[in-house]
Amino acid sequence: GQQVMQIPQYQHVQEGEDFTTYCNSSTTLSNIQWYKQRPGGHPVFLIQLVKSGEVKKQKRLTFQFGEAKKNSSLHITATQTTDVGTYFCAGTGWETSGSRLTFGEGTQLTVNP
Amino acid sequence: ETGVTQSPTHLIKTRGQQVTLRCSSQSGHNTVSWYQQALGQGPQFIFQYYREEENGRGNFPPRFSGLQFPNYSSELNVNALELDDSALYLCASSPDGGGVIYEQYFGPGTRLTVT
Numbered sequence: 517g518q519q520v521m522q523i524p525q526y527q528h529v530q531e532g533e534d535f536t537t538y539c540n541s542s543t544t545l546s547n548i549q550w551y552k553q554r555p556g557g558h559p560v561f562l563i564q565l566v567k568s569g570e571v572k573k574q575k576r577l578t579f580q581f582g583e584a585k586k587n588s589s590l591h592i593t594a595t596q597t598t599d600v601g602t603y604f605c606a607g608t609g610w611e612t613s614g615s616r617l618t619f620g621e622g623t624q625l626t627v628n629p
Numbered sequence: 630e631t632g633v634t635q636s637p638t639h640l641i642k643t644r645g646q647q648v649t650l651r652c653s654s655q656s657g658h659n660t661v662s663w664y665q666q667a668l669g670q671g672p673q674f675i676f677q678y679y680r681e682e683e684n685g686r687g688n689f690p691p692r693f694s695g696l697q698f699p700n701y702s703s704e705l706n707v708n709a710l711e712l713d714d715s716a717l718y719l720c721a722s723s724p725d726g727g728g729v730i731y732e733q734y735f736g737p738g739t740r741l742t743v744t
Contacts, residue, residue, distance in 0.1 A: 517688070522671075546730065547730050549732060549733075551735075557737075558719060558735040558736065558737050558738050559672065559719070559721075559733075559735045560735070561732040561733065561734070564730070564732060566730075604671050604672075606671075606672075608730050616662065616674055616677055616685045616687075617662075617672075617674060617733065618674065619664075619671035619672045619673070619674075620671055621670055621671045622670075622671050
């Protein structure tokens with residue numbers, strides 16, 4: 517079955533440093549979504565990427581979808597303490613229907629002030 | 630905050646018992662998905678309901694079952710609870726239709742502990 521892997525598992529940064537998490541799928545994806553989960557909270561949707569090579573920005577966050585649609589990345593510029601949480605990528609394969617998502621294991625980000 | 634609600638918030642059950650978790654989807658959403666999230670891991674897809682029919686199932690045994698009602702609210706039932714069933718159970722709704730993939734709106738989850 518489809519597998520989605522994320523690295524690193526943990527990332528500790530000083531406030532103001534950049535942060536990147538990488539996501540790789542074992543199969544080609546139809547789309548990929550990114551979610552953020554704060555400690556004790558639930559996943560909150562950040563963005564969806566659909567096109568090969570797509571790049572989207574949300575303020576300090578930059579999301580990329582690979583040309584082969586098998587990998588993706590999330591980059592945060594100049595982290596802030598409000599960025600703390602676990603970032604998940606979640607992909608949908610071509611063989612599945614609806615909005616069934618396969619989540620990666622997540623990257624837990626801590627930001628030291 | 631999303632309009633997705635779940636009940637109860639926390640639950641403690643004994644191994645072998647049965648449990649029912651409930652979810653009210655966001656207004657206008659006709660698709661509900663259930664996920665199991667063990668501590669420190671990503672959510673794992675259990676199944677999805679679309680217009681009261683099961684529309685996809687993950688790698689979970691038959692003792693995990695569900696229902697969706699005409700108002701699109703949903704239930705997750707787990708029989709013969711095992712210790713490994715201890716997890717956060719998340720419900721997510723989306724306005725699915727026509728094969729378009731939409732973002733999912735997650736509820737706050739039900740924390741199930743099996744002793």
